[in-house]
Amino acid sequence: MHGSNLSSDETLLGELEALEHLIDEGASGDGLTAIIRLIRDGSSWPELAREKKLDKWLVLPLGQDKFPALRRLQQHLETLTFQKDHDGLSGLRNRHAFDQALAMELERASRFKSPLSLCIMDLDNFKAVNDTYGHPCGDKVIQAMASILVSETRKTDIAARIGGEEFALILPCTGLLRAHKLLERILAAVREARVDCDQTPQAFTCSMGLASYRGKHVPDPERLMAEADHALYKAKSSGKNRLESAPILDLSQGLDQTLVQQNEKRFLFSSFVEPSDNETDQEGLI
Numbered sequence: 001m002h003g004s005n006l007s008s009d010e011t012l013l014g015e016l017e018a019l020e021h022l023i024d025e026g027a028s029g030d031g032l033t034a035i036i037r038l039i040r041d042g043s044s045w046p047e048l049a050r051e052k053k054l055d056k057w058l059v060l061p062l063g064q065d066k067f068p069a070l071r072r073l074q075q076h077l078e079t080l081t082f083q084k085d086h087d088g089l090s091g092l093r094n095r096h097a098f099d100q101a102l103a104m105e106l107e108r109a110s111r112f113k114s115p116l117s118l119c120i121m122d123l124d125n126f127k128a129v130n131d132t133y134g135h136p137c138g139d140k141v142i143q144a145m146a147s148i149l150v151s152e153t154r155k156t157d158i159a160a161r162i163g164g165e166e167f168a169l170i171l172p173c174t175g176l177l178r179a180h181k182l183l184e185r186i187l188a189a190v191r192e193a194r195v196d197c198d199q200t201p202q203a204f205t206c207s208m209g210l211a212s213y214r215g216k217h218v219p220d221p222e223r224l225m226a227e228a229d230h231a232l233y234k235a236k237s238s239g240k241n242r243l244e245s246a247p248i249l250d251l252s253q254g255l256d257q258t259l260v261q262q263n264e265k266r267f268l269f270s271s272f273v274e275p276s277d278n279e280t281d282q283e284g285l286i
Helices: 002-026 042-052 068-085 095-112 126-133 135-152 176-192 221-237 251-270 277-285
Strands: 116-123 158-161 166-172 195-197 200-202 206-213 243-245
Touching: 002 068, 068 095, 095 116, 095 158, 095 166, 095 221, 116 126, 116 135, 116 176, 116 221, 126 135, 126 200, 135 158, 135 166, 135 176, 135 195, 166 176, 176 206, 176 243, 206 221, 221 243
Parallel strands: 206 243
Antiparallel strands: 116 166, 116 206, 158 166, 195 200
């Protein structure tokens, strides 16, 4: 086994030396350094370069069979990256990746003044499923829930498993009404879903708590999570298998701004209107 690993290491080292030779052949001038990241398909490079602003990077096609050890290394790194950011059972993002994604989407919503919604979901009576049918059945329920979240959401939405039977869904550029419609569709899909537990079709349900920003105020991540959790608790205490929404978090500020603008318009308009005789007399008394 040790000898096999040594041979593999020597193969990889040889390919790296060959790659270094290729780079040296294309080098022009002293002090030139190349930083290389392997990508699976070179044909996607123009789009990737535009998206990530990598126009100054070097593209060096390696061919299909010239560097098999490098390709295995690439696949290994991709696997490790996926495992680091994803939950092993559901295949969704894990709590760490969810926290990173939420921070990024909150920053983007703040920068572009765009709406943002967050839904926290919890499987109903999940302990009873495990106790009655066993943990393998519970695992199937979690996987079925994850599959529904993937199939019923958009590419821009971010689904995660953030706890044992708890899931989260980040909905960028989505206000309360659109989020409510999408989540009701997910609820309907969950109600229709069945998992095979000891050859018995088993139904399951979930409860949801939704919190939204309209994009009128800098979003507060702690408040967003707290309001979504509170709405989830309300859904649980109101009978489960339902969606509850928190009040729009920056609605009051938007209304206050509207009232201020209306009052400013009234003041400006009234300043151009000549006072009546009664108003003149009153002004004279002051």
